[in-house]
Amino acid sequence: MLICGTCAVERDEPTPELCPICTDERQYVPESGQEWLTLKDLERSGHQVMMTENEPGLFAIRVEPKVGIGQTSQLLVTPAGSLLWDPVGFVDDSAVQRVLEHGPVLAIAASHPHMYGVQVEWSRRLGDVPVLVSEADRQWLGRDDANVTLWSGSTTIAEGLTLHQTGGHFPGSSVALWTAGAEGKGVLLTGDSVFSNPDRRSVSFMRSYPNHLPLSGAVALRIAAQLGELAFDRIYGNFNNIIASGAKQVLKDSAQRHAAWARGDFDHLT
């Protein structure tokens, strides 16, 4: 297994010359060229998994120095067990131990292919836990495995913890809903399905974030309407970018703003 240096998604050997996820129009191969790494390479260059608490029952996990896209995973702990969401592209024994200190892991799931990380490697080291993969995106799996379980539409991981397919960024793009989060008001983990902006009071809806390709207004409105049916107040994005409260209204307002600009309601020529 090798890890793409740009997106940090694992891939069976022999790998293609270029990472299929990075050559897609939503990502990029850097000017310096394709790099394939091993876990040993990353360990030798001092990479470590860091874990911090976001709120009771929710832990942010990231790799320092960053690997690939450099996402923040979330370990979501329920009384029945945990979900490892958007798994990072590096794992070592100490990371596994720290995850298991919070109880058994029920499942690993990524919001979309950019966030697959080394999900199968995590699964094997955590005791062969299921890797839930949105069926519409199965073509992007770089490493197929007996632990991979396909799902579509929505699926329940534990009481009060469900996955919902939104499409948009990828056909299988999804979010995780945790009803007990945000002091019982509900938390949504959104990956790139909905992106919490740096202003912390708006979100974006994009086909490509690095290459700045927006989704249509119609799709933004559809996603906001679909998620509007769920009970939540807070959003965590895949870089631990947070809409701390009132997230449902933020989502609705942001989708309307996006649709208005995409429609051409405003043209700042004058």
Ligand SMILES: [Zn+2]
């Ligand atoms: Zn890649």
Ligand SMILES: [Zn+2]
């Ligand atoms: Zn993405």
